[in-house]
Amino acid sequence: xxxKLDSSRPIYLQLMERxxxxxxxxxxxxxxxxxxxxxxxxxxxxxxxxxxxALSELERSGLVYSQRTSGRFITEDExxxxxxxxxxxxxxxxxxxxQMHHLGFSDEEALDLIRETLxxxxxxxxx
Amino acid sequence: MSPILECRNLTKKYGxxxxxxxxxxxxxxxxxxxxxxxxGSGKSSLIxxxxxxxxxxxxxxxxxxxxxxxxxKRFVSYLPDRSYLGRQMRVSExxxxxxxxxxxxxPERASGMLDSLEIDRRARLSSLxxxxxxxxxxxxxxxxxxxxxxxDEPIGGVDPAARDYILQTILTNYNENATVLLSTHLIxxxxxxxxxxxFLRGGQLALNASVDEIRTEYGKSVDTLFREVFKC
Numbered sequence: 001x002x003x004k005l006d007s008s009r010p011i012y013l014q015l016m017e018r019x020x021x022x023x024x025x026x027x028x029x030x031x032x033x034x035x036x037x038x039x040x041x042x043x044x045x046x047x048x049x050x051x052x053x054a055l056s057e058l059e060r061s062g063l064v065y066s067q068r069t070s071g072r073f074i075t076e077d078e079x080x081x082x083x084x085x086x087x088x089x090x091x092x093x094x095x096x097x098x099q100m101h102h103l104g105f106s107d108e109e110a111l112d113l114i115r116e117t118l119x120x121x122x123x124x125x126x127x
Numbered sequence: 128m129s130p131i132l133e134c135r136n137l138t139k140k141y142g143x144x145x146x147x148x149x150x151x152x153x154x155x156x157x158x159x160x161x162x163x164x165x166x167g168s169g170k171s172s173l174i175x176x177x178x179x180x181x182x183x184x185x186x187x188x189x190x191x192x193x194x195x196x197x198x199x200k201r202f203v204s205y206l207p208d209r210s211y212l213g214r215q216m217r218v219s220e221x222x223x224x225x226x227x228x229x230x231x232x233x234p235e236r237a238s239g240m241l242d243s244l245e246i247d248r249r250a251r252l253s254s255l256x257x258x259x260x261x262x263x264x265x266x267x268x269x270x271x272x273x274x275x276x277x278x279d280e281p282i283g284g285v286d287p288a289a290r291d292y293i294l295q296t297i298l299t300n301y302n303e304n305a306t307v308l309l310s311t312h313l314i315x316x317x318x319x320x321x322x323x324x325x326f327l328r329g330g331q332l333a334l335n336a337s338v339d340e341i342r343t344e345y346g347k348s349v350d351t352l353f354r355e356v357f358k359c
Contacts, residue, residue: 002291002319007348010339011319042298045291046319047159050339 002045011046015054018044020063023074024085030076034064129192131156131275131306132177136186139172139330146172147330149186156274157303159320161349162310164327165357170310171208173327174279177308178205190275201231204273206265208280214253218246218263225267237270240296244289258285265293269300276301278309282316294320315350324349326356 005014022028034040034055041051055072058064062080066072075081100110132154139147147169154160162170175181176188179195190199212221218241225232241248244262252260261284268276281297282290290313298320301307311317318338326334333356341349 005319007315007318007350008342008346010342012339042295044319045294045298047322047338048298048303049158049322050319053339 003043005044005046011050012054012057015044015046015051016057019054019058020084020088023063023081024088028074030074030078030081032074033070034072034074036071128156129189130154131191132308133189133192134173134186135189137173137176137183137188138185139169139176139181140184145330147176150330150332152325152332152335154306154308156306158322159297159301159307160309161314161317161321161324162308162327163312163314163324163349163353164333168327169330170327171279172330174205174277174308174310177275178203178207178277180207201229202274204268204271204276206268206276206278206281210252210260210264212252212264214251216252217248218250218252218255219248221252221263221267222248225270229271231272233270233272236300237266240266240270244292258289261285262289262293265296269296272302274305276305276307276309278307280311281309282311282313287316290316314353315348318349321349326353328357 003015003018005011019028019034028034035043037048037052037055040055041048044051055064059066059072062077063075063084064072065075097107097110100107100113105113130153132152134150134152137147137150137152138145146167150169150173162173164170172181176183177190177195179199188195190203193199195203212224216224222234222237222241225237226234241263244266246259246263246266252263255263261281265278265281268278276297278297282293285293294317297307297309309317321338323335323337324341325332336344338349341347341352345352
């Protein structure tokens with residue numbers, strides 16, 4: 001199945017995000033070897049050079065490291081993995097607040113709505 | 128090493144009208160390049176000049192430093208925009224024909240693809256649907272180990288599922304030093320597999336940029352940009 005990609009944002013960024021997501025959701029464990037550029041490109045149905053760029057960027061950030069002959073691996077640095085998770089969470093939260101601002105809610109009102117939603121969800125039977 | 132394709136002031140005139148006018152262009156090895164432009168913008172003319180089936184009116188086109196000819200046909204694999212194989216030929220005969228002509232043809236690769244697409248080798252080409260015939264021709268062209276693949280509208284006539292398979296075929300079969308130049312109108316279908324796009328307008332280069340450069344700079348897909356640039 002080709003990866004689902006948004007058509008207006010740079011492809012390599014979306015490939016990076018997808019791989020980060022796969023690391024967080026446990027598709028890849030710390031220290032795992034990741035497939036070759038070619039295999040990943042085929043799986044995603046994208047250009048191999050674009051996949052290469054995404055992996056190089058992940059390498060630059062330290063999330064992925066390469067061993068000269070044996071391929072690329074996910075970092076085992078738990079601190080870095082935790083930081084990536086926090087960064088992504090911060091990004092989602094920021095986007096959420098931006099959207100709420102567009103709808104005309106202040107930060108306080110948005111927070112109240114979150115609390116309200118949680119309260120309702122927790123009171124529902126069978127959920 | 129010379130670039131795989133280079134155009135210098137390349138001009139092609141049919142009667143009084145210019146198909147290409149003073150085109151300067153260099154293509155690197157190891158890229159998949161989309162050749163885009165409205166009807167009559169010069170896409171097919173450029174591909175035919177590179178394939179050596181047309182001669183330039185002025186300027187020159189060089190493949191790996193050589194003018195198109197017998198020598199370049201060894202490393203260039205060309206898919207024309209219409210059928211060129213004998214209609215009475217069977218699929219298996221077309222495969223043999225390619226195998227005889229080109230020493231870099233890989234029959235086992237062709238075989239694998241014919242099987243995946245469930246194409247009957249005994250069928251005569253005249254009995255195939257338009258889409259299946261296109262698939263057979265693309266399989267033959269992609270089964271060569273070439274340095275440059277020239278594909279004129281490779282996915283125009285095939286259904287979306289086969290289109291995905293064909294794009295996978297292109298991704299699987301080109302080696303990392305080969306260049307693929309393909310013309311198409313189906314931009315959104317192929318955007319993700321391209322390194323670079325060329326926009327032609329009136330026989331001249333209107334844009335030469337990587338897909339991610341376009342998305343970064345304009346915040347939109349190549350397809351959307353194309354529709355804006357060439358709005359009628």
